[in-house]
Amino acid sequence: MDVTTDANVPWLIVGLGNPGSEYAANRHNVGFMVADLLAERMKGRFKRAGRAQAQVVEGRIGPPGPGNRRVVLAKPMSYMNLSGGPVNSLRDFYKVPLAHVVAVHDELDIDFGTLRLKLGGGDNGHNGLKSMTKVMGAEYHRVRFGIGRPPGRMQVADFVLKDFSSAERRELDYFVDRAADAVEALVIEGLERAQGTYNS
Numbered sequence: 135m136d137v138t139t140d141a142n143v144p145w146l147i148v149g150l151g152n153p154g155s156e157y158a159a160n161r162h163n164v165g166f167m168v169a170d171l172l173a174e175r176m177k178g179r180f181k182r183a184g185r186a187q188a189q190v191v192e193g194r195i196g197p198p199g200p201g202n203r204r205v206v207l208a209k210p211m212s213y214m215n216l217s218g219g220p221v222n223s224l225r226d227f228y229k230v231p232l233a234h235v236v237a238v239h240d241e242l243d244i245d246f247g248t249l250r251l252k253l254g255g256g257d258n259g260h261n262g263l264k265s266m267t268k269v270m271g272a273e274y275h276r277v278r279f280g281i282g283r284p285p286g287r288m289q290v291a292d293f294v295l296k297d298f299s300s301a302e303r304r305e306l307d308y309f310v311d312r313a314a315d316a317v318e319a320l321v322i323e324g325l326e327r328a329q330g331t332y333n334s
Contacts, residue, residue: 144204145321146230147172148221150239150262153211161281162214162294164310165238165262168279169207171314180209186223187212196322203321206230215261218269225270235274236317237266240294244280246302247309249316249332252276253325259290275320279313 149169150162157163173180178191189209196202206228210220225235233253239262244250254273257263266274284293298306312332319328 141200141203143234144206144228144230145234145236146206146208146221146225146228147236147317147321148208148210148217148238148266150214150217150237150260151209152214153209157295159297160295161240161298164240164279164281164313166209167306167310168238168277168313168317169209171310172317173207175314176205176207178207180207183208183224184227186220186227188220188224190224195318201322205321210262215265217262218265218267221266222269232270232274235266235270236277236320237263237274238277238313238317239263239279240281241278242281242283242290242294244278244282246280246282247305247312248280248334249313250276250278250280251316251320251325251329251333252278275325277313277317277320279309 149165151166152163173191176191176193176195178193180189180191183190188211191207193205194202195205208224210217212220239260243258253275257267284290316328316332319331
């Protein structure tokens with residue numbers, strides 16, 4: 135189904151990450167960080183989502199009136215490589231068209247803090263996207279948050295499961311805030327306008 139402007143057709147915004155305090159500040163968990171900020175803006179608190187292995191916040195984003203959109207924020211509580219199952223369960227439960235699903239995730243091939251918004255495409259080795267695409271197909275939106283490549287000979291798995299560096303942490307709040315803005319723009323204004331603003 136195509137993207138619809140009907141404000142009552144929900145959007146499912148999925149922050150990808152790993153559950154557990156030991157992963158909370160990892161590069162791989164930047165999707166959770168953006169989801170947490172969006173929940174704060176919506177004045178909502180994450181709660182367990184019925185049978186789905188996920189936490190959700192339901193609400194609306196955008197200005198009061200016909201311009202706002204119904205959204206379900208989600209954080210899968212499976213590990214990253216099993217994200218597809220919980221996301222698809224939520225999509226079925228809330229009757230969300232695939233084109234209204236937005237995955238917010240870390241991206242190795244983009245410099246730290248840079249954003250790229252797109253619809254569809256490959257998973258670029260990202261296990262969360264790989265799992266979602268396997269279960270649902272690839273035609274969902276992505277908000278890609280750049281984390282850069284690992285230095286030297288560091289393995290990718292080690293790099294993404296490490297916390298942001300002290301230098302990165304000084305700017306992280308700003309970039310997470312900007313990513314949350316990009317998600318809101320995507321849902322309210324559409325992909326092309328959001329890309330024009332945030333695909334720097």
